Amino acid sequence: MNILVYVFAVLSVIFAINMLFQKKMVNVALSLMGCMASLAVLFISLYATFVGLLQLVVYAGAVMVLFLIIISLVDPFGKIKYAFSSKLWAFFTGIVGIIFGLLVYVIYKSHKAINTIASSKFDIKALSHRLFTVYLLPFEVVSILIMVGIIGAIYFGKKNLDSGEKDEDNS
C-alpha cells in the first residue's frame, strides 16, 4: 500500500513536469489526464473513495473529453512558444519563489498547530449525510450555478453574437 502511494505520487509529479515541456497540445492534455488519474489513486488511498471516483469520472473523463474536443476544433498543429523574453524571467522567478515560500511557511506553521487525529475512516454514508444536512444550501446554489453555466456556454457557442448587424456569414 505504501509503495503504491509513493509510485503514484512520483508519477503525478512526473506527468505535471512533462506538461511543462510538451510541444503539442494533445500531449499536454494526455499528461494532464495521467496526472489526474494518479491523483485519484492518492485520494482513494486517503479514504476519500467517493471523491476519488468522482475525480476519475468528472476530471479524467468529462473535462478531458471537452479539452480534446476543443483542441481538435482549433488548430492542433500551430506553433507553440514559451515566454522566452529574458526580461520576464526574473519577474516570473520572483513570483513563483514568493508564492512557494509563503505556502511552505503556512504549511510549516499549520504542521505545528494541528495534531493528527488518527483512526479516521470515512464512509460515503457520513459524507452524504453531512452533504444533505449541513451543506444543503450550498448544494442547491451550486445546482443553480451549473444551470447558469450551461446557459452561458450555449450563448458563447452561438454563431455570431451580435446577429442582425452582420449576417453575411451564411455557411
Added chain:
Amino acid sequence: MRITPDFFVILSVILFTIGLIGVLIRRNLIIIFMFIELMLNAVNLSFIAYSYKLGQVDGQIYVFFVMVLAAVEVAVGLGLIMLIYRNKKTLDVDDINIMKN
C-alpha cells in the same frame, strides 16, 4: 508505517507550483487553462489531506464543490476560447492585446 498527511500536503504544494510556472511560461490559451486545472487539482489534494488529518469529512465536501465549479468553468471557458479563436484566429496570449493602450 503509515504515510503521514504532510506528505500529501507537500506533494500538493509541488503540483501547485508546477501549475503556477506553467501558467506563467506557456503562451497558449488552452494550455494555460489546463495548468489552471492542475492547480485546482493540487488544492483538492491538500483539502483531502487535511480532511484525513483532522478526521472530518468536510474537506471532501469542499472538494466536491470545487469539482462542480471546475466543470462549469471548463464549459464556459472553452466556449470563450472558441469565441476568441473564431474572432482572432489565434490562441497566443501575446497576440490577444485589444485592451492594450
